[in-house]
């Protein structure tokens with residue numbers, strides 16, 4: 008995972024509550040056995056007018072001009088502004104893979120579904136929770152200003168608006184550290200391998216029925 | 223201090239805790255299916271790592287497998303590659319149990335785990351699938367996880383977690399005839415919303431939950447995630463223990479006795495305190511039907527589709543307008559006037575034997591009326607090979623077939639339409655599954671979530687109808 012550095016990015020607004028992971032990446036794309044290449048199919052059913060299938064050349068597909076991400080002013084966006092409960096539904100990590108592959112580095116909204124929230128951190132995608140009033144204001148400003156950008160600094164835990172207003176956000180210290188350093192969770196956990204082994208050995212004595220053997 | 227069941231499950235699995243409260247939780251059971259595991263196995267291999275404890279793994283292929291013409295194999299090459307990748311990965315690393323495509327015990331991962339006794343009280347259970355919450359019915363801490371976490375569990379046998387808040391959802395009293403576990407959980411979601419349980423571990427309690435069979439409890443816990451809660455569970459009681467006795471991977475003899483003694487402790491202590499308590503009166507719960515594109519968009523069968531102007535919040539109002547448009551519904555239409563094109567009875571929510579019995583009982587009560595001519599197709603998809611055989615032994619398949627329903631091979635099928643079973647754009651379906659999102663059962667498809675009895679009743683009437691008037 009790449010380290011998360013401060014950046015300044017174009018904001019695209021997705022003004023809907025309860026955007027589910029089926030909408031972020033429809034199931035037919037889950038048949039892939041790879042991690043990459045989901046970007047062209049992010050929000051597939053909203054973005055295109057035809058039915059998406061894996062392996063298509065998306066540049067030739069008919070575009071739904073009404074869908075916000077297809078509007079010229081939001082091309083190249085790296086920050087997605089969202090509403091309540093973004094990423095609800097399925098646990099598919101293909102959702103953050105698709106958003107990240109599309110070019111998003113941060114999501115700003117009022118709330119995120121638990122599994123999606125967690126999956127995002129593991130893929131260098133930062134979900135930022137702000138109070139409803141702040142998110143409402145951002146939606147209004149984005150709509151009113153073409154080329155609206157935000158500065159995001161994870162180390163300082165701040166989002167800075169073009170007018171200089173600084174909004175602070177909370178983030179879990181452990182996740183912050185991993186994201187800032189681009190650390191891989193598995194490597195970190197395996198530093199405690201001895202503790203895990205000791206725990207497992209004790210458990211095997213106390214609850215042997217949990218350890219049925221491979222036949 | 224009195225402890226909640228969540229406290230006990232949590233404490234029993236903490237290997238270590240970081241200063242900020244992030245804990246390393248030991249994982250007892252790892253359920254694996256073909257869709258969310260290939261990238262994890264690949265990542266493991268690329269990093270030169272070995273799986274930590276393969277005897278924790280129970281695997282099956284379910285999402286992509288066809289539900290008819292098994293002799294033809296998997297015709298879609300992309301689906302076939304995914305299923306074959308799982309076969310290859312499990313053959314390479316090993317597992318406690320693997321039920322591949324066409325195996326007699328193959329089925330939906332959340333059905334086969336419990337029915338084989340591979341889910342035991344007090345376990346931590348993970349799977350790269352949000353409906354892993356199902357296993358909470360056994361007083362397990364069961365998390366749906368992403369693919370990076372699948373790889374993390376494969377490599378370390380642990381999951382990084384922060385302790386959630388504790389919520390208790392208490393359903394007291396007795397439900398009326400014709401009201402099922404599915405109606406209870408839909409009513410809960412209608413009450414607290416799809417984000418109501420976010421950040422919480424939910425314990426389902428109260429006399430109405432206690433009165434449910436283990437199958438019914440699985441239906442309730444299965445949909446905890448639709449209320450935003452990653453984990454949902456029910457305390458151990460006689461129903462739990464009776465269900466497990468004699469199952470393939472359940473302990474026996476002296477170990478069984480020891481296990482039961484421990485399992486009996488897996489209840490919230492009297493006076494344990496929860497961060498949030500929600501109460502429902504079982505007697506007021508009616509058969510439920512969702513009308514929109516989120517499980518919280520639900521009403522009783524006697525009600526009607528709401529109108530946007532009933533809601534003050536503009537975001538909510540906009541959501542209703544959009545949902546009505548997608549669903550092709552006019553505000554204030556009575557639910558019973560909504561006609562269906564297809565009916566789907568299946569999924570990890572409602573494809574166990576008890577669900578099929580409930581649907582068959584409705585068909586039998588309709589005395590030969592069979593599927594309405596206007597309904598194009600009624601799919602009955604058992605959750606597993608074992609459920610299928612049991613249903614056939616009871617003659618349920620014949621009841622369905624003689625009513626013009628299709629009797630299929632086990633799998634996820636039209637719950638998410640990754641295989642050939644799907645809705646065409648604009649088609650409307652009464653479905654026993656768990657998600658009514660846009661496009662979930664096929665691009666442009668319109669899903670109404672109901673119980674198996676209500677689905678069977680809709681198949682016969684051709685529109686939604688109150689099952690209590692049929693039986």
Ligand code: SF4
Pocket residue numbers: 284285330331332351353569570571633634637638655656
């Ligand atoms: S039946 Fe549906 S919800 Fe359950 S595991 Fe399969 S696809 Fe997921």
